[in-house]
Amino acid sequence: MSKDKRVTVYFDPEVHRVLRLKAVETQRSVSDLVDEALREYLREDAEDLAALRDRVSEPTIPYEALLEQMRSAGEI
Numbered sequence: 001m002s003k004d005k006r007v008t009v010y011f012d013p014e015v016h017r018v019l020r021l022k023a024v025e026t027q028r029s030v031s032d033l034v035d036e037a038l039r040e041y042l043r044e045d046a047e048d049l050a051a052l053r054d055r056v057s058e059p060t061i062p063y064e065a066l067l068e069q070m071r072s073a074g075e076i
Contacts, residue, residue: 009034 011019023030061069070076 019030019033023033026033067076
């Protein structure tokens with residue numbers, strides 16, 4: 001018995017068309033592609049949250065001050 005869970009997802013028709021074409025091109029199922037994309041999205045989200053936790057003690061500066069620092073350093 002499969003441990004996979006079944007869900008219903010509604011896609012924009014154009015997204016669905018492109019997804020089906022990608023599945024054919026890669027010889028993978030639409031479910032595989034969606035599962036992989038969601039895992040990547042969640043992994044990136046976890047990385048972003050970890051980076052925020054790592055930087056929580058850094059001082060904050062106003063956006064204008066950051067721009068001025070970057071201009072002074074020749075970065076923009």
